[in-house]
Amino acid sequence: MNHTTPSDLIGIADVAAKIPKFISKVPHLLSGLKQAYLRTSNTPAGLGIAFEKAVRHNPHGTALLFEDQKFSYEALNEWANQIGHFYLSLGAQKGDVIAVMVENRPELIATVIALAKIGVTSALVNTSQSGKALTHSINLVKPIAVITGEECRAAVEEVRQDLELAADRFHWFADQATQVDAGTAPQGWTNLAEKADQFPKFNTPTTHTIQGKDGLFYIYTSGTTGLPKAVIFTHSRWTLAYGTYGHVLDLKPDDVMYCTLPLYHATGIVVCWCGVIASSATFALRRKYSTSAFWKDVKKFDASAIGYVGELCRYLMDAPPSELEKGHRVTKMIGNGMRPNIWDKFKERFGIEEVLELYASSEGNVGFSNVFNFDNTVGFSPTPYAIIEFDKESNQPVRDAKGWCKKVKKGEVGLLVGKITRRSPFDGYTDPEKNKSVIMKDVFKHGDAFFNTGDLVRDIGFRHAQFVDRLGDTFRWKGENVSTTEVENVVSEYEKIAEAVVYGVEIPHTNGRAGMAAITLNEGVELTAQDLKQMASEFKKCLPAYAVPVFLRVQAQVETTGTFKYQKNKLKEQAFDPDKTDERLLVLLPNATEYCDLTAEIFNNIQAYQYRF
Structure with a gap:
């Protein structure tokens, strides 16, 4: 829990003190707010229109950096147009959906712009999904095609026969710079880079027909049934984010936003990127977050702003000091989940002036943004x-x-x-x-x-x-929403476990909540050393890494309410403290391959932050 002090409370005098620094942002912010609040569900709006505007403002400026690749606004726009024209040639039309499963790289960005311009909704599939969850996610949105990067092809191949798609609608990008070399598509896949290259580079004629009410993305959130839910993100909502968060960030064309967050989440694809588009600035991407590469990349891309979630901030704070973490251009960061206990330390250590903490959810209608740059607030x-x-x-x-x-x-x-x-x-x-x-x-x-x-x-x-x-049936860990039901289903499938109740528990000095499962065993069985290894292996195989329970509690029976709801409050309160229960507690320590008994010594070491979960 975040604890407030009287100094955290904000009054008129506190806001007045922030006004002088705020004044310089006002013209850009007012321009954004005008776009955000004049929009209606029937006005032309959205990502395609905003991107084409940025292209007009800064055609030769750098739009995108990735590894050693670099794209100007004009070049990225032309590539997106070719992809858009290809899908129009297949008969794609406004309201259709295409599932997109590509890791953070230029092919994903070009595809999203292309589909936005022709009114096709991109279903942004979590690239770590596989099996039942992947089949469900794709079939749920009834796509007319699936676009897969080679890095995700094996997962799609595995469930291909269960997908409700025509055989010729499996489109593929090689795992390389496909603008330089399109590669050779495997059998049964259409090489999207090769096909698109045959189409014109001028703007698709559809961009200004896209209205606020039209779907831009499907973003998946944890479902309480254990399978992901798809949340529609309309062009109108994107325009609201662009007009508010995008303009509050107040980047300039020579600014570079470094983003390591997965682009299948709204913090990356909406919040970080819309600030870049609003200012015709540069988006620098990394495929996956890496602590050791973070400040090296900041230097390489000459980044001046970073996107974050709370977990990322903690990883950077935990890393040993390096000379690269100072002397860079980064003064601004935008994201969510910065914990009050590291807020000041983070700013001081890394030379950050503005933390644009915000609050929003993929499905919600209420948002907060730290426009006045106060500490410890969304x-x-x-x-x-x-x-x-x-x-x-x-x-x-x-x-x-x-x-x-x-x-x-x-x-x-x-x-x-x-x-x-x-x-x-x-x-x-x-x-x-x-x-x-x-x-x-x-x-x-x-x-x-x-x-x-x-x-x-x-x-x-x-x-x-x-x-x-x-509240509720999800909790956040490692910057991801964990569905308790999905984890309960997997844990309960272990042959010796009759029932499992999953909930999130706080570990000192970490963000979010780690997964804990209270398990009841089948009658007459006990967990052996072999089980402790096998359970860890099976859970890791069936669940994303962030959803694997860190703690297990072996119960004689599960307590339920009169309506058969699990009594999670008491379990959460006792958490993994051996002094609060005489039941067996197990823990999967960082990098371990098996669960071990949670002793008083291990508990004390966890409290003292001796392990990096």
Whole structure:
């Protein structure tokens, strides 16, 4: 939990003190806000229009850097146009969906721009998915084609027969600079680089027909059923992010934003990139985050801004000091999850002046942005919202005698809800039932409607908030949302385990929550040394690395409520402390290949931050 001090609370005087530095951003910000708030669902809007505008502003400026590759705005635009014209030739039209499974590299960026311009929604598949989850993610959005990088082809091949796609709609990019050498496609795959190269480079005629209500991306979030949910991200929502976050960042054309975050998540593809497009600046990509390469890349690309999630900040703080971490151009960073306990230290150590912490969710209608550059806050929200009293025991908002919800006082924690209005619509999920479950009606008066974010935040005044905790069936670990149900399903499949309850627990000095499973064994069996090795191996095989439970608790029986819901509150509270339970506790230590018993000594070492989880 984040703890606030009286000094964290914000008043008029604090904001007034920030105004002089803020003034220089105002013209750029007003231009962005105008675009954000004049948009309607029927006006031409979105990524394609904004990108073409950036091309006009800075045609010969560098749009993209990756490894030793470099693309000007004009060149990247022409490449995207060729891909767009190819899909138009296949009959692709506005409203169609194409699943895209390519790691962070130029081919992904060119494809996303191309599809945005022709009104086709890119379903941004998590590149670490495989098996059932991958089949579900692709079939869920009914795509007309799938675009796969060679680096992800094996995972798609494995489920190919289960995908509802025509045999000639499997499109492929070689794992190399395909603009230089398109490579040779494997049997059964169409070489997209080769095909697109035969098409014209002028802008597709469709860009200005794309309206705010049209789909830009599907972004996948953890589903409570254990399978991912696809959230639609419209061009209108992108324009809102572009007009707000993009212009708050206030980059200049010679700025370089270094992004190591996966582009199948909104923080990378929306937040980091829209600030670059808003300023016709440069986007420098790395395929996957690496602590040892981070400051080397910053120097190589001459980066002046970085995208982050909380976990990334912690990795950089944990790394031994290096001469490369000083003397660079980076003064700004944008992202979410920066923990208050490292905020000041991070700025000081790495010479950062502005931390543009923000709050948003792929599906939500409420956003915060740290426009005034205060410390320890997700920032200010111009969107209509409320922070209401919430009872964690009953898992329900508190209502008064008349049935209305109650707003918390300044300095207090409550549930964040976003008011649903014409200007702040709720775009929602692909599943209408899921939409119903997150909309609260009659909150403060008859007929009103609010989106329940499922997040607890603290009201620190002047429309600013601090993120505190996430409720519900997902928790965040390693910058990813973990679905408790998905993990429960995998853990329960182990032959000796009858039942599993999964929840997130806090480890000191880490971000988010590590996975813990309370397991009940089949009658008459015990876990052997062989099981401790086999369980680790099977969980790692069936789950992404971030979802593998770090802790196991062996229970005689699982406690449930009268409605058969698991009693997770008590389990979370006891966590992995051997003094709080006499049941067997197991831990998968960093880089270990098997679970071991969690002794008092190991517990104390975890508390003392002797292990880097």
